[in-house]
Amino acid sequence: MKRVAIAPGDGIGPEVIPSALEILRYYHPEWEYIPVYLGYECWKRTGDALSDKTLETLRKADLILFGAITTPPDPKYHSVVLRIRKELDLYANLRPVFGEGFDILIVRENTEGLYSGIEWQEKDRACTLRVVSLEGSRRIARFASACAKRRRRHLTIGNKANVLKSDVYFLEICVEEAEKAGISIDKKYIDSLVLDVLQHPSRYDVIVTTNIFGDILSDAAAFLEGGLGMLPSANIGRHQALFEPVHGSAPDIAGKGIANPIAAIRCVSLLLKYVGEKPRALAVERAIQKTIADGIKTPDLGGTATTDDVGRAVLRNLQAE
């Protein structure tokens, strides 16, 4: 029995989440699903993008299925996603990227580094503190090592230790944890790592790195899959996890019913893997592949199907397994 918070958010979020939710309900009709209202629209209506009450609901959830948030240009607006990551201490951000001949899992530290929030302005300069803590590094290193152990037992540590002493620190801790886990490692500077992932993706298994490097690396790696449109992500904490398609709220196509729900549905696949139901996770991925192969595709993939057409086709394929 799980409590699942459903937070569609803005733009195409409320259009793609229902398709994903239907797949999840198919496997788990017995779970409790709690709708949650947050984001930019919510902010415009209530003056609060993420109320304390909503945050409390999220805190009590085992799983969170998240849509997308429109970020207003207002610099005083604080990112809802960042706030949730911090408040719920969702310390591991996972971005799987796979395709013909490669299968990479990017594990990004999700709570510190340049996202410390420790910032100040002096007379004629602005400063941000990059914080790499022992505990923060150890838990992400352990997490990534454990992932690698269940996969091809190799961990690449993305770093800039040739420039940053804080990355010498990060690197040492990662090496230690990888050794304890008995997996092989290599260390790569983040600049050449980004390029090498693009040139030789098959060389990589799990990649662990600090917060902002992971942010950039994941988007670069999305190039291998043709962009952000189809990628899911997971934000994992000690007792709970949030799943979020990588694409944004896409206001330009919102309201037309043509948004591609595949990233959101893949979030369900990640979620199922997270709760230990790997065969089901794989079944969802197969059902997606079959849907695409059958030509049931939204306009972004060159098709004419609607969001619901794709969602229904995936579900049908699952039922037919």
Next chain:
Amino acid sequence: MKRVAIAPGDGIGPEVIPSALEILRYYHPEWEYIPVYLGYECWKRTGDALSDKTLETLRKADLILFGAITTPPDPKYHSVVLRIRKELDLYANLRPVFGEGFDILIVRENTEGLYSGIEWQEKDRACTLRVVSLEGSRRIARFASACAKRRRRHLTIGNKANVLKSDVYFLEICVEEAEKAGISIDKKYIDSLVLDVLQHPSRYDVIVTTNIFGDILSDAAAFLEGGLGMLPSANIGRHQALFEPVHGSAPDIAGKGIANPIAAIRCVSLLLKYVGEKPRALAVERAIQKTIADGIKTPDLGGTATTDDVGRAVLRNLQAE
């Protein structure tokens, strides 16, 4: 009349620099060329990778032609390139990336940001200070705007202002300077910028960004040209400039005479542009293209030519113009 310091460095550096130097001497036999010894080999022999005397010579040079440096695994070894950038205050790092249908100039702030060197370790965490100064931002913004003004008059400002207040600061200064220069701008978050440059390179003209973002973005953009092997870079200061191929010292192929000298020769093209000799810079680029088209290529490009073969062919093509 110019004073040019020639610093071949390690590995393939001393193999490719002579080819580049020959092209430069062809146009400027009257300039003064001063050989300079530095790098890892130098460190092994003299205990000093960059002596005060050498640094003084570099300081007095108008132009520096730099090869490559082998970075030893020793964490106490301080990067020669970083030290030169800082000592000579070479504040703008330029990486042109161009090919079929795109022509991008990446302008990277080269002295501050996460490269501030302000770092410390506390009991259970390591910290690095990211410093974005008014002066540092203004001069790079001005420089980039001036470049854009001579090109297609568009500037993209790579930033992470949705997370970093120091980038809100950077962004504001860049916008101000671009407005003064009368060029158009757009602002892009560095994660989506890296992806978009890969997907739509033709949309970009000049891109300005802070130090480490520029470091990563340039390597990612090198994917568009098939890797780092053929790319030159410039490090520009107030009164002098250093030119450096982007590839490293490549110890694996050093000593065989087969290193590709094209990146080094392109450094000469950049150098000529820097001193205001744009037609010659373009002639060098044409001579390179013709050499490749004639099949005179080193093994990395699938050919059988030696370093010297390629160098001589480029020179011949120049002489035949």
